[in-house]
Ligand SMILES: [Zn+2]
């Protein structure tokens with residue numbers, strides 16, 4: 001449970017928050033944008049870490065739900081909290097059942 005070591009992270013693409021894709025929402029806690037790799041909405045915590053407080057977590061999942069309901073359709077998606085790309089910075093995807101199909105079809 002060490003909270004030190006943040007300074008030892010040389011580069012984190014989520015901290016950088018480059019606006020390469022569509023951004024849907026942002027506030028002081030997090031931002032929601034299309035994942036560059038998956039082309040589905042994802043929420044990213046503004047702080048570098050994997051353990052957001054319960055309040056922040058609820059806020060982030062709520063914001064992601066708002067965006068995903070609008071973009072993917074209500075009830076057609078589920079939260080994927082597996083952090084494959086950046087395992088040490090909290091983020092969560094909203095995946096619909098066809099996200100990989102859209103990815104194959106391309107579009108960008
Ligand atoms: Zn980070």
Ligand SMILES: [Zn+2]
Nearest residue numbers: 035037038093
């Ligand atoms: Zn992704």
